[in-house]
Amino acid sequence: MASLILTLVGPDRPGVVRQLSEEVAARGGNWLESRMARLAGQFAGIALVAVPRAELAGFSEAVAAYQSGGLRVLVQEGSAQTVSIAHTAFQVELIGQDRPGIVRDITQALANRGVNIEELTTDVLSGSFSGEHLFRAEIRLRAPAAEAVDLVREDLERLGNELMVDIRTSEPDDGTE
Structure with a gap:
């Protein structure tokens, strides 16, 4: 599985999160963590999802198509780097x-x-x-x-x-x- 960080910005409307979560599930992925809010009439969020490596290209292509509806989704693969335990x-x-x-x-x-x-x-x-x-x-x-x-x-x-x-x-x- 690949850890993906999704950054989302676009006009607020019902179903934005549902649409994205359906895409994650359809690819055999898992929604792990997110922070999302309505700000100044816009929907903005960040999410961490896990998607099988074999589905990365298809997933990225599918969410890129959301642009036509006004939702910009930036997909960034997370690093395997771990945080220091001393904290x-x-x-x-x-x-x-x-x-x-x-x-x-x-x-x-x-x-x-x-x-x-x-x-x-x-x-x-x-x-x-x-x-x-x-x-x-x-x-x-x-x-x-x-x-x-x-x-x-x-x-x-x-x-x-x-x-x-x-x-x-x-x-x-x-x-x-």
């Missing part, structure tokens, strides 16, 4: 008044400490009492070592004060049980 996972939750540059500032602090983002989910909400826009982010991270988590916490605490946002971090998980 420390943790999560960050952030909420505060929305303003340009929040994602840039947070991700810069993470990158400066060698911390990798495994998953980032953001949205803008209307404050329940004030009606002002609130920015919310949930971030799943992987640090090179437990010491980096403490440094990132300090950096984020300072940054939270500057940005006037509340930031909470989870206790690190070193991957051992």
